[in-house]
Amino acid sequence: MRSLSRRPLLHDFSPNLVCRNCKLQRRQFASARPPASGLAALSSRQLLSVTGPDAAKFLQGIITANVVSSKGEPRTDAFYTGFLNATGRVLHDVFIYPVRGAAGDSAQEGDSFLVEVDAAQINALTKYIKRYKLRAKVAFRAIDSGEISVWHAWNDTPGSQLNIAPNESRIVFEDPRAPGLGYRIIQLAGPKAPELDVDQTTEDAYTIRRYLHGVAEGQDEILREQALPLESNMEYMNGVDFHKGCYVGQELTIRTKHRGVVRKRILPCVIYDKAKAAPPSLVYEPESGSPETLTADMIPAETSIGRSGKRGRSAGKWLRGVGNIGLGLCRLEIMTDVVLPGEQAAATFRDGDEFELEWGEEDNKSGVKVKAFVPEWLRQSLDGQHR
Structure with missing residues (x-):
């Protein structure tokens, strides 16, 4: 039986090659908010x-x-x-x-x-x-x-x-x-x-x-043969049992749980224009900006996240999004206020830090700023583990 094909993603195409009418259609698509029920x-x-x-x-x-x-x-x-x-x-x-x-x-x-x-x-x-x-x-x-x-x-x-x-x-x-x-x-x-x-x-x-x-x-979003279950929050989403017997891939999973510190996690993110201030909260606002504004679905998957205006270690990578929101694999100590146990990275998070996504050819780059948020359910889980 033929399997269903992957749904086309808007970021499969270069944002620099998208016509004005297509951008208008994209914004109309993204304008619908999820109903309360x-x-x-x-x-x-x-x-x-x-x-x-x-x-x-x-x-x-x-x-x-x-x-x-x-x-x-x-x-x-x-x-x-x-x-x-x-x-x-x-x-x-x-x-x-x-x-x-x-x-x-x-x-x-x-x-x-x-x-x-x-x-x-x-x-x-x-x-x-x-x-x-x-x-x-x-x-x-x-x-x-x-x-x-x-x-x-x-x-x-x-x-x-x-x-x-x-x-x-x-x-x-x-x-x-x-x-x-x-x-x-x-x-x-x-x-x-x-x-x-x-x-x-x-x-x-x-x-x-x-x-x-x-x-x-x-x-x-959970990149095949790249993502680790703990970086994907699977243990906090009730997907990993640390008390069961052997299974394929158990050795690294158990070792990471008991001996290592998970420094990267998949987090919800908001993108915003480089000329604007960072949003204070995680809110879906697809209608903001003009039709020419870049949207999250136009960002190529696995685009590196960097500190705004600085070079250095990558702060994470973009996964997928729509409108002004999406998911990123983020370094907690760089992009969030989560305090990890043990030795801290040299470049730790400071209030007011900003991060950006840039892609495309050197002479024709596109870019936006991005801010990560830690959901309350994940923050409580991390706090409980670290204590």
Whole structure:
């Protein structure tokens, strides 16, 4: 089955080659704010069925979370986790849903799991896990969105909450990556939208909310075979179990946890014009500026972040964004006020420091300033660990 292709990113094209009409269209696209409550179909995510008598044991050895409960039995609750390579770098960030008889697999004896992954990486994930199959009694099958679909719902309206519960036709799972992010809904009966008392919106609204919460997702943001799980905040997003047995990539992950200091973290960022003052807070304001203003989706991925007006060590790198917000892999001691234990870097953060992104040819450069923010959930986690 053909996998879904990666959604085109606006920063795949040089910002210096974008016409005025395209810039106007981009600004119109970015002007929509996420609704206070909404339901979005996630076409960028796809499911892989893993079934068989050895399914739980098989997954236990290749993911960062624990598939087995404290009683030694396969888990029945959904969870967030990741697949790593042998050197401890993230290959895939996923959700795993234990199910029974999903997508025509009812004839398969044993345990059954749905693995939700970046749709563009479904074939790569299948190829990767088949490498570890050996003699395990387990079968794999990529599932089309017409059979089972992935949705995300939220409600930020004060004094109200989503009235949603799992049933025979859907799995409902509160997203554990950040407080208030919302709920994952797996529609087991095909692409029909879940019946909720909220308006259906776009996946872009979901993406903007993720950025505001500081949550990365997929290989465009958690860079394949480059990102470390701890730098990607996976341990604080309930994706890494440090008490489970061996799994692929465990050695470096455990050593980093107990012996090292994680100096870089994925953080939400705001970009702003070089002539303007730094924004005081993390707010999505796509309508600010003129149509010619550079937007976050026009910044090439992995553009280096540097101190404004100074040369020296890189302060991080840009990952992805939209409007005036996005995600960056940032050095905490340089770009934030977070105090790390042990020896401090020579160039530590000072109130008023500014940082910038520049890209393009030397004689035709583009650039903006960028400011990183530490989400409250991450700051509390870091404070607790450092104490």
